[in-house]
Amino acid sequence: MEEPHEADSFDAFMRARSAGLLRYGYALTGNRHDAADLVQEALVRVGSVWAGVRRKGDPERYIRTTMARLHVSWWRRRRRERLVGSVPDRPYEDSALAQAETRGGVLAALAKLPPRQRAVLVLRYYERYSDEEIAAALAISRGTVRSQAARALDKLRKDWMPPVDRDQPQTLTRRQQ
Amino acid sequence: MNTAFDRDFARTLETEVGDAGEPNPEFYRTVLAQVRHRRRRRGLIAAGVAVCAVAAATGGVAVALARDSHSTPTADPTTSTSATPPPDPNRVPDWENLPTVRDVWPNAIRTLPGRLPDGSKYVVEAMLPDNRYVVLTWSEDPPGFKLSRPAVFDPAAGTVTVLAEMNGPSDFVLGVGVVGDLAVWVNHAFTGSGLAEYQEVWTAPLAGGPAKKLAKITGQGSYTIAGNYVMWDRYSNTDELSLGIFRLPVTGGQPQPVPNTRGFLLNQHYSGFGGTTAVAAKGSLAGGELIDLITGRRFSWTLSHDVPPNPAGTNHVFCGTFGCTGEWGTLSPAKINAVVQNLDGSGFMQLGSGSVGPVGDGRYVLYGFYDGPPNVDPRKPTGVSRVAIWDRTTGRAAICYSIQLASESDNGSIPGRGAGSRPFVTWGESGSLMLLDLHALGLPHVVR
Numbered sequence: 050m051e052e053p054h055e056a057d058s059f060d061a062f063m064r065a066r067s068a069g070l071l072r073y074g075y076a077l078t079g080n081r082h083d084a085a086d087l088v089q090e091a092l093v094r095v096g097s098v099w100a101g102v103r104r105k106g107d108p109e110r111y112i113r114t115t116m117a118r119l120h121v122s123w124w125r126r127r128r129r130e131r132l133v134g135s136v137p138d139r140p141y142e143d144s145a146l147a148q149a150e151t152r153g154g155v156l157a158a159l160a161k162l163p164p165r166q167r168a169v170l171v172l173r174y175y176e177r178y179s180d181e182e183i184a185a186a187l188a189i190s191r192g193t194v195r196s197q198a199a200r201a202l203d204k205l206r207k208d209w210m211p212p213v214d215r216d217q218p219q220t221l222t223r224r225q226q
Numbered sequence: 227m228n229t230a231f232d233r234d235f236a237r238t239l240e241t242e243v244g245d246a247g248e249p250n251p252e253f254y255r256t257v258l259a260q261v262r263h264r265r266r267r268r269g270l271i272a273a274g275v276a277v278c279a280v281a282a283a284t285g286g287v288a289v290a291l292a293r294d295s296h297s298t299p300t301a302d303p304t305t306s307t308s309a310t311p312p313p314d315p316n317r318v319p320d321w322e323n324l325p326t327v328r329d330v331w332p333n334a335i336r337t338l339p340g341r342l343p344d345g346s347k348y349v350v351e352a353m354l355p356d357n358r359y360v361v362l363t364w365s366e367d368p369p370g371f372k373l374s375r376p377a378v379f380d381p382a383a384g385t386v387t388v389l390a391e392m393n394g395p396s397d398f399v400l401g402v403g404v405v406g407d408l409a410v411w412v413n414h415a416f417t418g419s420g421l422a423e424y425q426e427v428w429t430a431p432l433a434g435g436p437a438k439k440l441a442k443i444t445g446q447g448s449y450t451i452a453g454n455y456v457m458w459d460r461y462s463n464t465d466e467l468s469l470g471i472f473r474l475p476v477t478g479g480q481p482q483p484v485p486n487t488r489g490f491l492l493n494q495h496y497s498g499f500g501g502t503t504a505v506a507a508k509g510s511l512a513g514g515e516l517i518d519l520i521t522g523r524r525f526s527w528t529l530s531h532d533v534p535p536n537p538a539g540t541n542h543v544f545c546g547t548f549g550c551t552g553e554w555g556t557l558s559p560a561k562i563n564a565v566v567q568n569l570d571g572s573g574f575m576q577l578g579s580g581s582v583g584p585v586g587d588g589r590y591v592l593y594g595f596y597d598g599p600p601n602v603d604p605r606k607p608t609g610v611s612r613v614a615i616w617d618r619t620t621g622r623a624a625i626c627y628s629i630q631l632a633s634e635s636d637n638g639s640i641p642g643r644g645a646g647s648r649p650f651v652t653w654g655e656s657g658s659l660m661l662l663d664l665h666a667l668g669l670p671h672v673v674r
Binding site: 059060063064067068071072073074075076081084085088089092093094096097098099154155156159170171174175202205206209211 | 230231232234235236238239240242243244245246247248249253254256257258260261264265366
């Protein structure tokens with residue numbers, strides 16, 4: 050049984066870091082509901098073994114890695130269950146992501162990417178990880194990180210372009226067809 | 227982060243995710259409640275894990291208390307047999323008033339030691355003649371667990387014949403099955419740097435002898451044993467599309483694609499190691515094509531017309547050779563119904579707000595549900611979670627085990643094993659590992 054101060058420690062960590070983790074989850078998933086589910090599941094997993102995670106140090110890094118891996122595996126599993134059969138010709142998009150798409154913006158463009166490519170970009174540009182760190186987080190090779198990032202950026206450039214006027218970022222967030 | 231595009235992308239991403247919102251008090255309560263439950267059931271891959279898996283797969287983590295039902299199983303003295311109605315396969319059982327499996331199928335219950343002779347926890351992977359079992363050693367591996375060291379366990383003799391040790395400390399076994407006199411398993415391994423992962427297919431004589439590595443397979447996918455083959459689905463490395471089903475004879479050779487399976491995926495609920503069926507599926511939520519990978523038979527399924535419209539909800543239906551199980555509803559608000567139906571869409575039934583998963587070939591299902599007061603404080607759970615097994619051909623049903631949610635006792639957290647298509651269900655009870663042998667209930671043996 051875990052000591053009480055360990056439970057208090059986890060509670061404090063959770064309350065201090067959940068908002069930041071939600072933003073990270075939002076970047077990974079593209080919608081708030083999935084972000085909340087992702088953060089919640091990762092917190093539960095880490096909280097269940099909190100003493101061991103604390104001993105290893107840097108629990109936030111641990112939980113963010115857990116979230117990245119969960120994100121990729123959930124997507125894979127969800128797609129299976131959408132039909133256990135239906136293999137999409139393009140990355141699977143759920144209804145919430147479809148809503149995100151209609152909004153435009155970076156999240157909408159990210160939503161069109163397969164989950165691993167999305168995770169690579171989020172880790173590189175939001176978490177500011179090096180390619181070596183991304184490789185370790187996603188348990189893939191550095192070469193795969195680079196190839197996934199290259200493909201993702203190539204697609205991203207077709208779907209999104211930086212706002213010209215940063216005071217009005219909604220006006221030109223999509224490349225005109 | 228060298229180009230203007232890189233910088234703009236990073237800056238815009240950071241701006242947009244600032245709209246993620248803030249966690250509310252209920253979020254924290256749910257996390258703490260689930261942490262508490264998971265600590266208590268640490269290690270318990272309960273017999274109803276197929277049920278759990280369904281819940282988890284739906285992203286159902288927000289459906290906290292009532293669905294996170296697997297903790298330490300305890301005898302439930304409140305279960306009554308007197309009110310049990312006559313079995314009827316066309317009627318949903320009265321879940322809250324079922325007898326126990328000991329009452330209904332006393333001769334199908336086996337009691338095994340809770341640990342191996344060396345003190346290790348273990349899970350049963352397959353049943354062998356003479357009350358021997360193929361087992362895997364279970365150990366904690368935060369944030370989860372791992373299975374390793376395939377072995378044959380003879381509880382009567384108190385002997386464990388280890389079939390193979392693991393290659394590396396991080397490796398784990400996905401599952402073990404039996405084909406003839408061979409144990410067949412797939413080992414998930416990592417490279418020395420830990421950055422790349424792959425699977426290895428191994429066999430070893432059940433009687434003991436050197437293990438043999440048949441193949442090393444890179445990438446990710448699901449595995450099953452079908453007839454005399456190990457089969458798996460495989461994705462393209464670039465776009466993650468299904469390339470189809472591949473197979474490898476357990477006697478060795480080169481992996482080959484199974485013809486005309488491009489786009490098919492293994493249905494994990496009706497496939498696996500030591501299972502009675504192995505099914506691949508392709509189609510849409512409204513129906514699709516299935517392949518019995520043991521016989522090669524192709525058949526189809528159709529979603530019941532009785533399914534209520536629910537376009538934006540959490541909808542999953544999985545089908546095997548016998549029928550279909552699934553969940554239908556919404557996560558928010560939490561209104562999910564476990565459902566079953568026949569392959570042609572007939573026989574649709576809503577079982578209740580629990581979770582459902584198939585066992586054996588699907589004629590049996592496990593149904594996990596919460597039996598207690600609504601709207602309790604998740605930090606102080608009360609009531610009982612129960613896991614029932616239902617024979618869809620006869621309508622007979624019984625409680626496998628019940629869990630007192632308020633109990634602080636860990637009771638040794640005897641790990642069970644996911645049922646899936648396995649012909650048995652296991653769970654921990656009073657320091658022992660209980661096994662319900664579905665063959666003793668009437669499940670036909672698979673001829674391999």
